[in-house]
Amino acid sequence: MRQLNGLLFFPVTPFTPAGDLNLTALAQHLQDGLSSGPGAVFVACGTGEFHALSVEEYAQVVETAVRLTAGQVPVFAGAGGPIATAQGQARVAEQHGVDGLLLMPPYLVEAPHTGLVRYTKAVASATELPLIVYHRGAARFDPQSAAEIAQIPSVIGLKDGLGDLDLLTRIMSTIRSTLAGSGKSFQFFNGMPTAELTAPAYRGIGVDLYSSAVFCFAPEIALDFHRALVGGDHSTVERLIDDFFVPLVTLRSQVPGYAVSLVKAGVRLRGLDVGGVRPPLIDPTSEHVSALRRILEMNGAPASQLTEFEPQSSPSSVAGLASIGSEEAR
Numbered sequence: 001m002r003q004l005n006g007l008l009f010f011p012v013t014p015f016t017p018a019g020d021l022n023l024t025a026l027a028q029h030l031q032d033g034l035s036s037g038p039g040a041v042f043v044a045c046g047t048g049e050f051h052a053l054s055v056e057e058y059a060q061v062v063e064t065a066v067r068l069t070a071g072q073v074p075v076f077a078g079a080g081g082p083i084a085t086a087q088g089q090a091r092v093a094e095q096h097g098v099d100g101l102l103l104m105p106p107y108l109v110e111a112p113h114t115g116l117v118r119y120t121k122a123v124a125s126a127t128e129l130p131l132i133v134y135h136r137g138a139a140r141f142d143p144q145s146a147a148e149i150a151q152i153p154s155v156i157g158l159k160d161g162l163g164d165l166d167l168l169t170r171i172m173s174t175i176r177s178t179l180a181g182s183g184k185s186f187q188f189f190n191g192m193p194t195a196e197l198t199a200p201a202y203r204g205i206g207v208d209l210y211s212s213a214v215f216c217f218a219p220e221i222a223l224d225f226h227r228a229l230v231g232g233d234h235s236t237v238e239r240l241i242d243d244f245f246v247p248l249v250t251l252r253s254q255v256p257g258y259a260v261s262l263v264k265a266g267v268r269l270r271g272l273d274v275g276g277v278r279p280p281l282i283d284p285t286s287e288h289v290s291a292l293r294r295i296l297e298m299n300g301a302p303a304s305q306l307t308e309f310e311p312q313s314s315p316s317s318v319a320g321l322a323s324i325g326s327e328e329a330r
């Protein structure tokens with residue numbers, strides 16, 4: 001397949017107020033995102049609450065994404081969990097015509113590198129699809145094991161969500177020398193939560209591609225940042241980091257899981273009702289949603305499109321954190 005480029009769109013998965021899959025809202029969300037010109041669509045991944053989808057829902061999300069995208073850009077789908085589940089997802093995604101898979105880290109267990117290599121090979125053996133391996137959580141490779149998976153013919157890339165640039169530089173170097181002369185091209189991705197914040201640092205070690213969850217709810221800001229970064233417009237990069245991404249990450253860091261639930265709240269704030277998140281994630285408190293609204297407004301996100309939002313949960317564990325507001329949001 002052709003090399004990926006541009007800004008990578010990781011859509012949310014909308015739910016109805018009753019908590020069911022909302023395919024109508026998903027179609028709208030995909031159309032909105034596609035109209036802003038992403039480089040690829042990655043459905044049912046972290047931002048898309050991969051961990052919370054049933055087998056049937058996964059198939060519906062993938063089918064909708066492939067149909068709506070209609071070949072404009074490549075579509076990748078998440079796959080993971082128990083080997084048989086990941087293999088089943090890979091087959092379903094392949095039947096629906098996706099262009100590739102993002103292999104999610106295994107849950108719960110910690111495994112040695114040899115086990116992670118075997119896991120990757122087992123999923124790869126079930127499909128013809130190209131695979132990008134997500135380097136995050138329990139899936140921590142060292143340079144040698146990363147080079148081993150890079151030699152699996154269908155593995156085309158590594159998406160780093162660890163943020164250890166020392167390790168990643170050594171992994172990249174080992175993969176480069178391992179694949180030298182093989183003719184195989186291999187891509188690296190910055191897959192950190194709110195990847196824009198670290199995008200300049202990743203670019204410094206040669207990783208230009210990154211996933212953007214912000215693209216879901218503020219595509220104009222995500223694209224301005226991407227253009228500035230690619231074009232070497234340092235003052236715009238710094239301005240957006242200072243005025244938008246740092247306040248957003250400060251807010252995001254208040255509660256585990258906000259990397260996803262704040263994104264969903266952001267999509268709602270911009271006018272599309274994509275519902276809340278499924279447990280174990282929780283929706284942001286109304287104070288945190290107000291802080292997000294302020295961050296958007298201060299960065300020129302049109303206020304006229306902002307809609308009110310009633311959070312579904314305000315657990316006591318976050319009540320004391322609700323003070324994040326005008327000061328920190330600035």
Ligand SMILES: O=C([O-])C(=O)C[C@H](O)[C@@H](O)C(=O)[O-]
Pocket residue numbers: 010045046047048161190191192193194195196210211212213214259
């Ligand atoms: O699986 C996922 O959704 C991601 O890892 C991508 C996110 O878009 C992340 O990079 C972010 O929050 O910008």
